[in-house]
Amino acid sequence: MSLETGKRRRGSQLEAAILDAAWEQLVEGGYGAFTVEAVAERARTSRHVLYRRWPTRGDLALAAIRRGAVDHGALTADTGSLRGDVIALMTRANEDRPRIAAMLSVHLGTYYRETGTTPADLRQSVVGDSGEYLEEIFRRAVERGEIPSADLPARVKTLPGDLLRNEVLMTLAPVSEETIAGIVDEVFLPLVLKG
Known part of the structure; x- marks a missing residue:
């Protein structure tokens, strides 16, 4: 996911980047390798940002599955x-x-x-x-x-x-x-x- 230098993502743009990163992490490594740290690194944000929205890794995984699985x-x-x-x-x-x-x-x-x-x-x-x-x-x-x-x-x-x-x-x-x-x-x- 590209991030323009100097531009900070917020709101729905940040959430989409996080959930896309979480979905990719789930697909590649499964839930056993799914950590908030790995998702934060992939999304290029902090763990604190993720924990503010999703208190547990299970909550984050469910949100990612909802985004990745349904159209x-x-x-x-x-x-x-x-x-x-x-x-x-x-x-x-x-x-x-x-x-x-x-x-x-x-x-x-x-x-x-x-x-x-x-x-x-x-x-x-x-x-x-x-x-x-x-x-x-x-x-x-x-x-x-x-x-x-x-x-x-x-x-x-x-x-x-x-x-x-x-x-x-x-x-x-x-x-x-x-x-x-x-x-x-x-x-x-x-x-x-x-x-």
Whole structure:
């Protein structure tokens, strides 16, 4: 991260530099090698600045994971169909998920032990229940007349993401386009459209 000589970073610019440095530190060395000192050095700031914002290394790691793992803005593309929207959502998630899944499963064992959390707790803290962008996709499908109602069981709505996550965790590799299409066409849409 470049820093212009003589310019002091403040506010959101400083926070972004710190969280980017923390994410890089987590990805490269895992939580076991993750220290406030290493992040401060990488971000070219002091430990005091970090501790003021994040009292523990666990707090700093969680903030870095939230920043590094989530890009909700790209998740709600309107392709013109429920099928296309769900495939676009899964494809976007598939681009980053293998790298993130590998890092979360391999590098964060110490984090889970130290904080007393589980991978499910971390996922909930980072992405919540993914409800907003899924609701947007289903709302558009109702408006287009593809489905009569967005009032579907939560498990049906989250099924494509759950199956994608399972594939990624089992292989630690990107899922093929054919597999994504199969999840949508053979499992998800028949449940949604069974009416």
